[in-house]
Amino acid sequence: MIRFVKNGRLILPDNSNLQYSGRIDDTDNKNPMFLYPASYVKIKFNGTSLRVLLKNHHKYWNNYIGVIIDGKQSKHKLSNKGHREIHILGEGLEDTVHEVLLFKRMDGCHFFEFYGFVIDKEAQVFQAEQASKRRIEVYGDSVSAGEVAEIEGYDGIEDPVHTGEYSNAWFSYAWFAARELKAELHDIAQGGIALLDHTGYFSAPNQLGMVSVYDKLRFNPELGELTYWNFEKYTPHVVIIAIGQNDSFPIDVMKDNFYGERADHWRNKYKEFVLMIRGRYPKALIILTTTIIEHHDGWDKSIELICNEVNDSKIVHFMYENNGKGTKGHVRIKEAQKMGKELADYIDSFGDGIWRN
Secondary structure, eight states: OEEEETTEEEEOTTOTTOEEESSEEOSSTTSOEEOSTTOEEEEEEEESOEEEEEEEEEOSSOOEEEEEETTEEEEEEOOSSOSOEEEEEEOSOOSEEEEEEEEEOSOTTEEEEEEEEEEOTTOOEEOOOOOOSOEEEEEEOHHHHTTTOSOSSOTTSOOOOOSSTTOOGGGSHHHHHHHHTTOEEEEEEOTTOOSSTTSSSTTTTSOOOHHHHTTBSSOOGGGSOOOBOOGGGOOOSEEEEEOOSGGGSSOOHHHHOTTSHHHHHHHHHHHHHHHHHHHHOTTOEEEEEOOSBOOOTHHHHHHHHHHHHHTOTTEEEOOOTTTTTSBSSOOOHHHHHHHHHHHHHHHHTTOGGGGOO
């Protein structure tokens, strides 16, 4: 549907020419909620300008959206006021057809409601490119979300002081791998998250783990009521479970006592989670992994043990070339690109058959 607004035409979110991707809450298709990193909406239109109407729900850091217009990327800072606002995405554009991707750069530090695009009064909107039929889903932490990826000059070292301006899911290994494989991505990633509740950093001091987030749409309790995801809406061919970094807080149970009761408890819960995902997706290739951020190798050894225990030919353990020893800080663009290429090559090694429904 299209409505005329002052100095333009409002393309409502339920316009059939728009293309969406990601775990998006579209319960009300006239104002879908963008919740997870790498979620996006595409528009193809002609004219000289593009604006977007949205409302930001802020919890922490400064919040930004990502925009790619005709291949050129930019970011736009959002307001913390919690009401509808117009943001200029492009003006003075060449009067021709444009392709635009508006995406969520950041994790659950915020979410936003999308109310539509505004184009020139005489402009038209065309059918945007459809999503790939290849489908990937990632369950991960800040590395999967692209947190602090965009900072330059910090490869291999700890993060600088920041307020969210360097976080960009476009430069996460997850989206690099998906683009390499020409696959659609659902990036269920949250900075600071561990596997289990009361560990890691997300939603401290009452931490939530991936066991409490994996099946949610709205998942941050500090941003309103929690809501559930309908798994029938998206069935991935490949699932990546990239958990095991933040699990060492408050106690690094693998370093403390690899054969101890607390380490055994984590392994048992990890196995339960893997089998729960297998129950959701009986045919998927499931890849168990961590990342290149420094961590005790007991976490990777534990994952290998669980992978062997489940004894499923399509549940596999993957490790990067410099797994657990690549950097003291978050993963930067070049590092993420290398990770994405390694992961994509590994997935490719299973052949085209994994992409069949």
